[in-house]
Amino acid sequence: MTESPLSGPRPHPYAHFVPTLNKLRSGSADTTTPSALRRLRVVLTVFFALDGFIFAGWVVRIPAIKEQTGASSSALGLALLGVSVGAVVTMVFTGRLCRRFGSHPVTVVCAVLLSLSVALPPLTHSAMALAAVLLVFGAAYGGINVAFNSAAVDLVAALRRPIMPSFHAAFSLGGMVGAGLGGLIAGSLSPTTHLLGLTLIGLLVTAVAGPALLRLAPPAAPTGQPDKATGPRRLDSRTRRLVLIFGFIALCTAFGEGALADWGALHLEQDLNAHPGLAAAGYSAFALAMTLGRLSGTTLLERLGQTPIIVAGGATAAAGMLLGALAPTVWLALAGFLVTGLGLANLFPVAVERAGALAGPSGVATASTLGYGGMLLGPPAIGFMADWFTLPVALTSVxxxxxxxxxIGYATRR
Structure with missing residues (x-):
């Protein structure tokens, strides 16, 4: 296709028909208009929220699944490693799948798999069987996170605004609702009934939002930027190092999110004698703080920039988690979880967005693999440390x- 009058001297005489022809070929709606970009933002937000809702619904039932399987802390940690392995392996390949098939179809397929697989853990009665079904759940979870983060990076570039935190706010809001609902029904519904309900909700939401997402093509790269759909970009060593640095920042911060998701409720119930419903509210409080922090993330990034957000967020989360892990009462621990959530809120979305801006879907896949690897490998590590020491001491690693x-954010500020 020839260049436009703004970028080259000779436009093709039929160039203005090309977008229409591409639209007719693909069956996708044009996403160059503001209204289409807004629709795409809404649909992606729904998938982020659904992901958080399903994941939180699973994690608040971990204590019940642990009791059902009779697993020790270390055996449960090994079973949870199934989520980690499935997610990390899938993330490595999802960037390529997004390049070949598009991030929107991959998002929809993974949403269906995630909804179906969340119903499997209550059907197991041993740590080995639990690990096997969590491998499937983790594969779906890892795939959808790379896919919709890649789609979100494209939209951020098209809008030229740092809106990535708003998508992750939707994930946190979904997690807050899922954890809150799980806490309310933990004493009245079995894990089997609860998680089967999540399956039905997930499939229903995907049936509504999926076709809408498939009708919207990914936005084109802004003028002056390379088109990521044309193929993998050859990255120089400096860019690769930056992507890995952002991925490591994501790992450090997502470790805390995974630890609180899988062990926060158990810490409150086991170490501080909290009621199961109140223990489940621990992750809900953390997710609420993450949501509030991310809802303000775009404004904070526009006013302060990335380095202050990373430095201040890391320091705040460190102080909050020390309180949450070592506090002698439930309410102080909940306050620590809130502070931790505020600190961690915007670190992961900033890291993933920057990696995607540098290297496209491959950058998102790399940062997501490291980041979600930290989220998913963290819980097994906490389990082993809890057996070696105590759970409160293990949580100080967050x-x-x-x-x-x-x-790291301060050291690499330039």
């Missing part, structure tokens, strides 16, 4: 890694 993320 504070350490949050502080490391802040230091």
């Amino acid at each position: 504070a350490v890694l949050a502080g490391v993320a802040g230091v």
Whole structure:
């Protein structure tokens, strides 16, 4: 296709018909108009929220699944490693799938798989069987996270605004609702009934939002930027290092999110004698703080920039997690979870967005693999440390890694 009058001297005489022809060929709606971009933002937000809702619904039932399987802390940690392995392996390949088939179809397919697989854990009665079904759940979880983050990076570039935190706010809001609902029904519904309900909700939402997403083509790259759909970009060593740095920041911060998701309720119930419903509210409080922090993330990034957000966020999360892990009462621990959520809120979306801006879907896949790898490998690590020491001591590792993320952000500020 020839260049436009703004970028080259000789436009093709039929160039203005090309977008229409492409639209007719693909069956997708044009996403160059503001209204189409707004629709795409809404649909992607729905999928982010659904992901958080389903994941939180699973994690608040972990104590019940642990009791059902009779697993020790270390055996449960190994079973949870199934989520990690499935997610990380899938993330490695999802960037390529997004390049070949598009991030929107991959998002829809993974949403269906995620909805179906969340019903499997209550059907198991051993740690080995639990690990096997969590492998499937983790594969779907990892795939959808790379796919819709890639789609979100394209939209951020098209809008030229740092709106990535708003998508992750939807994930946190979904997690808050899922955890809150799980806490309310934990004493009245079995895990089997609860998680089967999540399957039905997930399939219903995907049936409504999926066709809408498939009708919207990914936005074209802004003028002056390379088109990521044309193929993988050859990255120089400096760009690769930056992508890995952003991925490591994501790892350090997502470690805390995974630890609180899988072990926060157990810490409150086991170490502080909280009622199961109140224990489930621990992750809900954390997710609420993440949501509020991310809802303000775009404004904060526009006013302060990335480095202050990373440094201040890492320091705040470190202080909050020390309180949450070592507090002698439930209410102080909940306050610590809130502060931790506020600190971690915008670190992961900033890291993933920057990696995607540098390297397209491959950058998103790399940063997501490291980041969600930290989220999903963290819980098994916490389990082993809890057996070696105690669960409160194990949770202080979250504070350490949050502080490391802040230091890295300051050291690489230029």
